[in-house]
Amino acid sequence: MTAFKQSLELGLIRCRTCGLAVSYVSLRMDRRCPRCHSRIEHRTPLSTEMTLALLIAGIVFYIPANLLPVMHTSGLLGEADSTILGGIFEFWRAGDWDIALLIFIASVAVPFTKFIAIGLLLLTVRKNSRWQQHQRTVLYRIVEFIGYWSMLDVIVVALTSALMQFQVLGTAAPRPGIAFFCAVVVVTMLSALSFDPRLIWDRRT
Amino acid sequence: MSAAPPPPSDEELPTPAIQSRRWIPRLVWVVPIAAAVIGISLLIRNWENEGPRITISFLSGEGLQVGKTLIKYRDVTVGHVSAVVLSADHQTVLVSADLSKDAESLLKADTQFWIVRPRIGVGSVSGLDTLLSGEYIGMKTGAATLSERHFIGLENPPALSHGPRGRELQLHAARAGSLGIGAPVYFRQFQVGRVIDENLLPDGSTRVTVFVEAPYDGFLKPVTRFWNASGIDVRLGADGLNVQTESLAAVLAGGIAFDDGPAEAVPAAAGVPEEFTLHKNETEAMAPPDGDPHYVRMRFAQALRGLDVGAPVEFVGVNIGSVVSVDLGYEPRDKSFPVIVTAKLYPRRMGQAYEALAAQGKTESEETLAAFVGTLVNRGLRAQPRSASLLTGKLYVALDFLPASPRAAFDKSIRPLELPTVSGTFQELEAGVARIVKKVNDLPLGQIAADLHTDLNDLHETLSELHTRVLPSAVDTLSALHGTLDSAGRTLDVESPLQRSLAETLSESRSTLRAVRELADYLDRHPDALLRGRRPQKVPERPASLSSDAKP
Numbered sequence: 001m002t003a004f005k006q007s008l009e010l011g012l013i014r015c016r017t018c019g020l021a022v023s024y025v026s027l028r029m030d031r032r033c034p035r036c037h038s039r040i041e042h043r044t045p046l047s048t049e050m051t052l053a054l055l056i057a058g059i060v061f062y063i064p065a066n067l068l069p070v071m072h073t074s075g076l077l078g079e080a081d082s083t084i085l086g087g088i089f090e091f092w093r094a095g096d097w098d099i100a101l102l103i104f105i106a107s108v109a110v111p112f113t114k115f116i117a118i119g120l121l122l123l124t125v126r127k128n129s130r131w132q133q134h135q136r137t138v139l140y141r142i143v144e145f146i147g148y149w150s151m152l153d154v155i156v157v158a159l160t161s162a163l164m165q166f167q168v169l170g171t172a173a174p175r176p177g178i179a180f181f182c183a184v185v186v187v188t189m190l191s192a193l194s195f196d197p198r199l200i201w202d203r204r205t
Numbered sequence: 206m207s208a209a210p211p212p213p214s215d216e217e218l219p220t221p222a223i224q225s226r227r228w229i230p231r232l233v234w235v236v237p238i239a240a241a242v243i244g245i246s247l248l249i250r251n252w253e254n255e256g257p258r259i260t261i262s263f264l265s266g267e268g269l270q271v272g273k274t275l276i277k278y279r280d281v282t283v284g285h286v287s288a289v290v291l292s293a294d295h296q297t298v299l300v301s302a303d304l305s306k307d308a309e310s311l312l313k314a315d316t317q318f319w320i321v322r323p324r325i326g327v328g329s330v331s332g333l334d335t336l337l338s339g340e341y342i343g344m345k346t347g348a349a350t351l352s353e354r355h356f357i358g359l360e361n362p363p364a365l366s367h368g369p370r371g372r373e374l375q376l377h378a379a380r381a382g383s384l385g386i387g388a389p390v391y392f393r394q395f396q397v398g399r400v401i402d403e404n405l406l407p408d409g410s411t412r413v414t415v416f417v418e419a420p421y422d423g424f425l426k427p428v429t430r431f432w433n434a435s436g437i438d439v440r441l442g443a444d445g446l447n448v449q450t451e452s453l454a455a456v457l458a459g460g461i462a463f464d465d466g467p468a469e470a471v472p473a474a475a476g477v478p479e480e481f482t483l484h485k486n487e488t489e490a491m492a493p494p495d496g497d498p499h500y501v502r503m504r505f506a507q508a509l510r511g512l513d514v515g516a517p518v519e520f521v522g523v524n525i526g527s528v529v530s531v532d533l534g535y536e537p538r539d540k541s542f543p544v545i546v547t548a549k550l551y552p553r554r555m556g557q558a559y560e561a562l563a564a565q566g567k568t569e570s571e572e573t574l575a576a577f578v579g580t581l582v583n584r585g586l587r588a589q590p591r592s593a594s595l596l597t598g599k600l601y602v603a604l605d606f607l608p609a610s611p612r613a614a615f616d617k618s619i620r621p622l623e624l625p626t627v628s629g630t631f632q633e634l635e636a637g638v639a640r641i642v643k644k645v646n647d648l649p650l651g652q653i654a655a656d657l658h659t660d661l662n663d664l665h666e667t668l669s670e671l672h673t674r675v676l677p678s679a680v681d682t683l684s685a686l687h688g689t690l691d692s693a694g695r696t697l698d699v700e701s702p703l704q705r706s707l708a709e710t711l712s713e714s715r716s717t718l719r720a721v722r723e724l725a726d727y728l729d730r731h732p733d734a735l736l737r738g739r740r741p742q743k744v745p746e747r748p749a750s751l752s753s754d755a756k757p
Binding site: 053054061 | 231233234236237239240241243244247273
């Protein structure tokens with residue numbers, strides 16, 4: 001890998017909008033493409049900072065998302081508030097282990113994996129590590145890809161609440177937990193988006 | 206952007222336009238800060254909303270589910286059961302419940318909890334919603350100022366769970382009858398409240414707590430009388446059959462009624478007392494107060510079957526008391542067993558007579574009363590057992606003036622007063638019947654029977670004689686008679702020789718008679734023929750033969 005040259009080493013920056021190659025001037029300045037006037041950056045500015053901030057926000061939102069009830073059901077047999085973990089347990093106990101597993105992966109495992117993955121990426125970038133650069137890039141792509149699929153719970157609650165409105169027989173209503181869960185998904189997606197994977201390959205001296 | 210950059214040449218790379226540094230990306234830290242603030246605020250709110258955790262002990266945890274069973278106050282959910290465990294001694298079930306913050310003020314030292322289950326009683330049906338939703342724990346706040354976190358649950362729901370406005374009263378009664386918690390309280394057949402509690406006091410009497418609802422508690426007065434309205438009151442009076450009941454529910458489940466008692470000298474300013482007496486029935490409730498009883502003792506010489514404790518004692522037909530005890534005594538002098546009846550008398554029941562007597566000062570003390578009774582006894586006052594009903598054979602004691610009765614000694618100093626007695630009317634009747642029976646007994650029935658027996662034997666012999674002797678001869682006689690009649694029939698037959706000879710005889714005698722007539726005619730015409738005889742040519746031959754016949 002040392003054989004490859006970084007664009008910085010050549011003193012070049014490429015405009016991401018029009019592809020114009022401009023010479024590298026200063027890292028700390030706001031630059032514009034002389035041709036299309038869009039912002040020209042060597043790396044996404046403050047990428048690690050934004051990623052970290054959004055990651056922290058995601059972790060913070062993750063706590064109430066799991067503690068607070070996501071859905072309220074009421075019917076002839078009483079009313080109940082269910083949390084995500086409680087729902088998983090109920091499905092598991094009722095014998096629907098497949099559904100329980102699906103919800104667990106989509107709602108608990110995936111966000112948690114994303115925290116770990118983004119955290120790992122941030123840490124290695126900060127340490128300027130050259131460890132497993134290829135694998136980390138693949139990890140980044142995976143994180144970006146699975147982000148969309150974490151909205152499963154939100155969609156389930158939205159559909160159930162909309163469809164299950166039988167007055168006395170049974171009604172379902174969303175509870176604040178689902179909003180936090182939604183926030184977790186959105187914030188982690190933004191966090192992953194704001195990470196600049198080129199940082200994995202940068203070598204700062 | 207202020208200055209347009211020079212057009213880039215092919216040889217050298219263009220330099221980017223440089224602008225002041227942007228600070229906006231730093232705003233991204235608002236997101237985690239906001240998240241943290243929201244999270245912390247949630248935590249704080251949760252902590253603030255964290256209501257009290259209470260424990261309630263029940264005898265049974267039937268139907269209680271952790272996390273699902275709710276605590277409701279006035280049908281509003283204020284908490285839920287968070288744990289159900291057995292107590293250390295395994296005697297009770299300890300139910301832990303998390304209550305909401307605003308329910309904290311409801312937790313007083315006398316706050317009550319109970320498990321709401323479906324209940325179906327005679328008077329009401331309650332808790333039907335729990336059939337579907339499962340049991341929940343009902344709650345009623347108390348009035349105490351002290352706060353409390355540990356409670357003992359009620360096994361039965363209180364009659365008043367929502368604390369309506371009204372007045373709570375204590376009623377004292379010897380026995381509660383068929384009253385139950387929730388039994389209705391009536392004022393003029395209008396339900397105005399219900400029984401909320403029943404207690405057996407240490408002295409054995411019962412205390413019934415009733416609740417009269419708000420607009421109706423104004424009907425409660427110092428003179429109010431309460432009575433047990435359970436059941437049906439059927440009375441056969443001079444005006445016909447009279448059936449009275451407060452309501453069908455009261456018939457089945459019991460009930461209490463109240464109304465104004467007779468106006469009395471009660472201070473108008475007196476408030477409604479907290480305690481009343483619960484009378485047995487309306488009549489007893491409405492009767493004027495009896496005052497203190499006086500005890501009297503009566504000694505009867507005859508058996509008093511049918512005289513029960515509680516039987517009335519009547520003075521000139523007015524019920525003035527009741528029998529308290531019926532004991533068997535022993536009289537050593539004549540070795541007899543008299544029946545000793547103790548009765549309590551309420552002189553106040555004599556009404557106007559009592560007032561008149563009181564005006565004369567004859568009822569003030571035991572001594573004057575005894576002296577007064579003594580004069581009454583001298584005038585013929587006697588106690589007499591009388592039959593109250595021929596059907597049941599029940600007796601009552603009548604105090605009546607019987608001037609014809611023999612004089613009786615009356616000791617004024619004996620306490621209780623001892624009233625002289627006479628035997629009852631029924632007993633006299635019994636004695637009369639006994640005398641009749643004795644007379645019947647004395648009749649020589651054996652002798653009469655023996656005589657009758659002999660006579661019957663004679664009759665039997667006579668009849669057998671008749672049978673063996675008289676009847677056969679009678680049969681012979683009859684058959685002889687039959688033969689006689691038969692021969693008579695034969696004799697009288699037309700073809701019989703007798704008939705024939707008779708006919709011949711008759712015809713001969715006819716011709717004879719003709720000859721005689723001819724002779725008579727001849728003689729009439731020829732009287733001389735007697736002397737001369739007949740002329741031969743004129744006389745036929747016959748008459749001459751006939752004349753010999755006719756002569757005799």
